Amino acid sequence: MxxxxxxxxxxxxxxxxxxxxxxxxxxxxxxxxxxxxxxxxxxxxxxxxxxxxxxSPAFRHSRTHRLADRWAHLAFLSCSLLVVGLIGGILFFLASRGLAAFWPVAGNMGRALHLSEVFLSADWAPSSDRFGILPFIAGSLGVTGLALLIAAPAGILTGVFIAKMAPAWMRNLMRQVMDLLVGIPSVVYGIFGLTVVLPLVSHTWLADAPASGFAVSAVILAVMIVPTIVSLSTDAFESLPSSLDEGAQALGSSRWQAIWHVLIPAARPRLLTAAVLGLGRAIGEAMAVQMVIGNNPQWIALMRESTDRAPFLRALFTPAATLTTELVQELPNTAAGSTWNNVLFAMGLLLYLLTMVLILATRRLGRGKEA
Amino acid sequence: MLIPTVPETKPIKLSVRNMAFSYGEKKVLDGLSLDIHAERVTAIIGPSGCGKSTFLKCFNRIHEVSSAVNVSGDMLMDGVDIYRGGIDEVDLRRRVGMVFQKPNPFPKSIYENVAFGPRLFGVSDRTSLDGIVEDALRKAALWDEVKDRLKESATGMSGGQQQRLCIARALAVNPEVLLMDEPCSALDPIATAKIEDLIGELKENLTIVIVTHNMQQAARVSDYTAFFWLGKLVEMDLTERIFTTPRVQMTEDYITGRFG
Structure with missing residues (x-):
C-alpha cells in the first residue's frame, strides 16, 4: 500500500x-x-x-471538553470581574460618601465643608461643627513611622541572622515561628499591649499617668509587623549568591563588614519592599492600636498645653488617635448623610488611597530590583 | 615530596608541610608537602574532586566562612604559620587575595568595586582612592575599557570584564599572593586569553597560585605545576618537565588524557 x-x-x-x-x-x-x-x-x-x-466517541468527548472549557473560562472571568468590581465599588462608595462632605449634595444633612478646614485644621469637635482631621493624619503617620523605625532595623537584622548566621536547626525553627506570628489576629497583640505593656510603663518616670499614646502603640505595631519584615528580608538575604559574601570576606572584610557593606546594599530593593509592606500593614491596623493609643482626637492641643514634661516624652505618651482608631470609635455613632459621617468617610477614602500608594510603591520597588 | 631542584632564584613564599584537611569527619587532603616560590605562577591540576580548590582555599582560610573545617600540619607564609602563627584571618586575606571561579562583582559601580578593599582598610580621601582604583584597573588591563564609565554598575559588564574587575578588586589592596580558582572556567576563549596574558604580567611582583582543570592553560601560564589526585600530591615540578618528562606514570597518564 x-x-x-x-x-x-x-x-x-x-x-x-x-x-x-x-x-x-x-x-x-x-x-x-x-x-x-x-x-x-x-x-x-x-x-x-x-x-x-x-x-467517534473521542470526538464527542473533545466537544464536551471544549464546552466545559468555555464554561470554566466564563466562571474564572466572572470571578475575577467580581473581585475587580468589588474593589472598584468600594472605592466608588467611599468616594461618593467621602466627597459628599465637600459638595452640597442632595440628601446631605450638613453644610459643604471647605477642603482646608478639614485637611489643614487640627480642631476636631464635630458637635461644634469643626472637622479638622489633621490630628488623625498626623497620628497615623506618626505611629506607623515610629513603628517602622523600630521594626525595620530589628526585622532586617533578624533576617540577616536567620539567613546568614543561624545554624540550620535554628533557621528552620525561626522561619516557622515567624510564619506563625504573621497569622496571629491583631486583637491578641492589642490585649498584650493593654494588659502587659501599658501597666509596665504607666506611672513611671516615662509617663506620670496611664501611658497610652504613640510609644506603646508603636511598640505593639512594631511587634505585629516585625514577622512580616523578618520573613521577607530572610528571603531577600537567602536569594543572594554566597559568592558575594565570600568575595567580600576574601578581600578582608569581617563578617559584619561583609553584611553591612555588601549584603545589605545588594538586598536593598527587596528590603525596601519588606519595609513598605510592613508599613502597609501598620497603617491599616485599627484594633490593636485602638486598645492602647488612648483615643484622644484633641491630642495636638493637649500636647501644646501641657509643658510640665520634656517635649519628646510628651509626644510619646500623650493619648492620641489615628485615622483607623477614630473610624472605629465614631462611625457607628453617627447618622448617615450627616457632615460628621461624611468626613469619617473622607478619612476612609484617604486611608484607601494611602494604602494604594504604598502598594504601588512596593510594585515599583520590586520592578527596580529586576532592572 | 619536595622535588624542584633547579636553581631557583626566587625565595619560597608559601610552604606546606604534611598538611591534612577535613570537613568534619570527611578527609579531603592528606599528607601534602610542597613549596611555592615568590613571583612565580604555580598551577594545580588534577581531576574534579581531587581537592585542588579546597587546597587553594586553605591559603586564605576562606572555607572557614561557610563550614567547620579542620587543618593539621603546617602552612607557612614567609615562615609564619597562617593557622597557628597568630595571624588574624582578616589580615591574612588582605595579604592573600583571591579570584573565584565565577566572576562575583558586587552590585555596585565599577569604581566602588575596586575601591571596596582600600575603603575597608581606611583609605577615604578621594585622591588616594582615585589613584588606587586607576592603578588597579590598569594592572588588570581594564582601565582603557572602563575609564569613561566608572560610575556604571559592574553587573552590566561582560563576563570577561567582570573577571578582570574582580582581579583589579583583589589587586587594589596590594596583596602578596593571588589565588585563582579556575578563573577562566566561565569565560570564552578571547576573555580567557586576556586573563592568561594578565597572569604573565602580574607575576612580576606577585605570587600566583592557580587551580585549573585545563591542562593547556597550566602549560601556558605556569612556571610550576602540581598534580593532585584523590587529595594527595602526586608530583610537583617545573611545568616544562611535568608536561614533557613526568617522573610518575600517573601524571603522564593524566596529562595525556588517559584518565580524569
Whole structure:
C-alpha cells in the first residue's frame, strides 16, 4: 500500500476497510495497535470498522471538553470581574460618601465643608461643627513611622541572622515561628499591649499617668509587623549568591563588614519592599492600636498645653488617635448623610488611597530590583 | 615530596608541610608537602574532586566562612604559620587575595568595586582612592575599557570584564599572593586569553597560585605545576618537565588524557 494513499485520507480510513495509520488518539488507538501489525498488507478482515472522525466517541468527548472549557473560562472571568468590581465599588462608595462632605449634595444633612478646614485644621469637635482631621493624619503617620523605625532595623537584622548566621536547626525553627506570628489576629497583640505593656510603663518616670499614646502603640505595631519584615528580608538575604559574601570576606572584610557593606546594599530593593509592606500593614491596623493609643482626637492641643514634661516624652505618651482608631470609635455613632459621617468617610477614602500608594510603591520597588 | 631542584632564584613564599584537611569527619587532603616560590605562577591540576580548590582555599582560610573545617600540619607564609602563627584571618586575606571561579562583582559601580578593599582598610580621601582604583584597573588591563564609565554598575559588564574587575578588586589592596580558582572556567576563549596574558604580567611582583582543570592553560601560564589526585600530591615540578618528562606514570597518564 503506497504511503500516499494513507495521506490522502487523513481520517485514516481506507475505502476497502484496510487501514494502516490512525491519526486518532485515545482509546481507539490502543485497541487497534494491540492487533498484530501485518506489514502493511491489506488483510484487515477481522478488524473493527473505524467510524468517521466526526462520529467517534473521542470526538464527542473533545466537544464536551471544549464546552466545559468555555464554561470554566466564563466562571474564572466572572470571578475575577467580581473581585475587580468589588474593589472598584468600594472605592466608588467611599468616594461618593467621602466627597459628599465637600459638595452640597442632595440628601446631605450638613453644610459643604471647605477642603482646608478639614485637611489643614487640627480642631476636631464635630458637635461644634469643626472637622479638622489633621490630628488623625498626623497620628497615623506618626505611629506607623515610629513603628517602622523600630521594626525595620530589628526585622532586617533578624533576617540577616536567620539567613546568614543561624545554624540550620535554628533557621528552620525561626522561619516557622515567624510564619506563625504573621497569622496571629491583631486583637491578641492589642490585649498584650493593654494588659502587659501599658501597666509596665504607666506611672513611671516615662509617663506620670496611664501611658497610652504613640510609644506603646508603636511598640505593639512594631511587634505585629516585625514577622512580616523578618520573613521577607530572610528571603531577600537567602536569594543572594554566597559568592558575594565570600568575595567580600576574601578581600578582608569581617563578617559584619561583609553584611553591612555588601549584603545589605545588594538586598536593598527587596528590603525596601519588606519595609513598605510592613508599613502597609501598620497603617491599616485599627484594633490593636485602638486598645492602647488612648483615643484622644484633641491630642495636638493637649500636647501644646501641657509643658510640665520634656517635649519628646510628651509626644510619646500623650493619648492620641489615628485615622483607623477614630473610624472605629465614631462611625457607628453617627447618622448617615450627616457632615460628621461624611468626613469619617473622607478619612476612609484617604486611608484607601494611602494604602494604594504604598502598594504601588512596593510594585515599583520590586520592578527596580529586576532592572 | 619536595622535588624542584633547579636553581631557583626566587625565595619560597608559601610552604606546606604534611598538611591534612577535613570537613568534619570527611578527609579531603592528606599528607601534602610542597613549596611555592615568590613571583612565580604555580598551577594545580588534577581531576574534579581531587581537592585542588579546597587546597587553594586553605591559603586564605576562606572555607572557614561557610563550614567547620579542620587543618593539621603546617602552612607557612614567609615562615609564619597562617593557622597557628597568630595571624588574624582578616589580615591574612588582605595579604592573600583571591579570584573565584565565577566572576562575583558586587552590585555596585565599577569604581566602588575596586575601591571596596582600600575603603575597608581606611583609605577615604578621594585622591588616594582615585589613584588606587586607576592603578588597579590598569594592572588588570581594564582601565582603557572602563575609564569613561566608572560610575556604571559592574553587573552590566561582560563576563570577561567582570573577571578582570574582580582581579583589579583583589589587586587594589596590594596583596602578596593571588589565588585563582579556575578563573577562566566561565569565560570564552578571547576573555580567557586576556586573563592568561594578565597572569604573565602580574607575576612580576606577585605570587600566583592557580587551580585549573585545563591542562593547556597550566602549560601556558605556569612556571610550576602540581598534580593532585584523590587529595594527595602526586608530583610537583617545573611545568616544562611535568608536561614533557613526568617522573610518575600517573601524571603522564593524566596529562595525556588517559584518565580524569
Amino acid at each position: 503506497p504511503i500516499g494513499s494513507t495521506l490522502a485520507h487523513p481520517a485514516g480510513i481506507q475505502p476497502g476497510g484496510s487501514r494502516k495509520a490512525d491519526p486518532m488518539p485515545d482509546v481507539l488507538e490502543t485497541s487497534l495497535t494491540a492487533v498484530p501489525a501485518n506489514g502493511g498488507g491489506g488483510s484487515a478482515e477481522s478488524r473493527p470498522t473505524v467510524p468517521q472522525a466526526a462520529e
